Amino acid sequence: MLAPDTLCHAFDGTRLIASGELVTVAPAVKQAVDDGARGPVLVFDDRDSRLIELDLRGTPAEVLARLAPAPAVARGPGRPRLGVTAREVTLLPRHWDWLAGQPGGASAVLRRLVEHASRDEAPKQRARLAMEAVDRFMQAMTGNFVDHEEASRAFYRGERERFATLTAPWPADVRDHLRRLATTAWDAQTG
Structure with missing residues (x-):
């Protein structure tokens, strides 16, 4: 929700x-x-x-x-729920051996590795998600517009001026929102 x-x-x-x-x-x-x-x-x-x-x-x-979000359910006495989800992880024996030799145990090491990787990948992921947002909006709103395909190609090529030219005749509200989304996506790729 x-x-x-x-x-x-x-x-x-x-x-x-x-x-x-x-x-x-x-x-x-x-x-x-x-x-x-x-x-x-x-x-x-x-x-x-x-x-x-x-x-x-x-x-x-x-x-x-x-x-409105559902009201929080009061919990009884005991250990507080930390939001940890237990799942199965399949690794090769040499990976388990390496994890066993690390300080803090396997779970702590895996959490650190995931945190590190997610920080390194965050800019790339933001750019990808922003590109997908443009694509999703275009599919829903501009699929029948004149030059939709060409505008989509211009967007993915990063041809800002051509994109602006192709989208200029489109209805103002759709065009303006799409251009904001596109600018965010392009900026996320270069930033």
């Missing part, structure tokens, strides 16, 4: 309905649908351009209530 403060953009067809935190976008979407939005009405998560499905049944207050 998404948090109510998730940042998103909502479109009625190619018209931007609302953007901001989900808690403010959801009532705007509800209102647009109630007022006869022509659609399709799509809400995109700003982080990855995944579609957010909203349950718009009932009143605006009921829609918002469904966004």
